[in-house]
Amino acid sequence: MLERIRRILNQFFSNSRTINNEPLNKVSLIVIILIDIFLLINVFTGLDDISKWHLNPTQAYPCYSEWKNYRAQTASYKDYEIIKLSPTDNTKLPSLQQTYQQPQAGHLGKVSEICLNYATSKDKIKNSSNQQTIKTIVGKEANISSLEQTNRNIRAQYDSTLLEKIAGQAPGQSINLVGAEKAKQELDQNSRKIYTLKNEISHLKNVLLAKPESVNFIAFLKDNDKFTAVEKGYQQASFWYPSIQLTFQSLFLLPLIIVALSSYKFAHKRRYGLISLISWHLLVIFFIPLLLKIFEFLQIGVIFQFIFDVVSALFGGLLFLISYAYILLIPLIGFGIIKFLQKIVFNPKVQAASRVQKSRCLNCAKKIQHHDVYCPHCGYYQYVECQNCHNLTYKNLPHCKHCGHSQDYNNL
Known part of the structure; x- marks a missing residue:
């Protein structure tokens, strides 16, 4: 077994660096290697491109991730947050539905109809009135953050201002923004502003959520049947997508492998050394990515x-x-x-019959003369002694060519 593997490896490297059994010079070998690298890069580029020909699960179900996150949230303000994420009111930008449909151009597969309806429902929220309301809410939230930071600074400095007052330090020499006597007054004033702003924000959110387009969109989000259909479709697409990728990658490589193999066999038979060498390298270059993609598929x-x-x-x-x-x-x-x-x-026994009929070496299958005992190409000994008549007969054939005795024993 090990001897057979060794012969196969020797044959592989011999095919890779010889022309009609003559070794390549170093410069030619470097040129061949550079060509191999260039071809390998382009083959992997082609594989990457064709693997993206079919829509991936995220492209086919673009609403799934956002919809799933919404349903996973338990916060009371999640309805407002998902409406807040709606596209801005900009006529120069494509609508969400157009964004979802863009990957379909030049690709196989279709975007989920439910996701397109999802996008249509969400696009209706995108109007100047709603966007202005959201901007107002965001501005008020920024004011609240600023006031809360101011209050934190005042509380942090309060102890320092008390010490300054006890020590009799003049107000003008204080390093603090607010004196001790005014700290509580300013804290109360800021707290009232914060309370007022929060009430205004709450009112604006309720107004926004009460809009017909918002009500319809939230109702769409809470439709369990629609979400279940999208989730099931996404999971099925994720399950089959690696298989689809491998299929397209195989379709990309198989014609190349068939052409390279046919060219190699033709050139090898006609002894076109350079064409045989190049087609052999092409065959190896095309097989390497296929094997890698198969192993990658086994992992995912x-x-x-x-x-x-x-x-x-x-x-x-x-x-x-x-x-x-x-x-x-x-x-x-x-x-x-x-x-x-x-x-x-x-199987050597299967190959031997065909090779003997064509006057080819039993080991490397190259053309030899009928009387050759050793192959001039690989040095393989072609005969074995018959255990019955002790004449030389071909290896791996079932019967002796002299006495017809079974050669099973000799071929063990």
């Missing part, structure tokens, strides 16, 4: 979600066991793939 895709659900159901919060599952599962899958390749795809 449907298979990962299935393992996550199983571990969660069996062991609750012990999610670190997912790593154990992968540590055990991936080698088993790899072992299965290797066995499949060894027994079916690269």
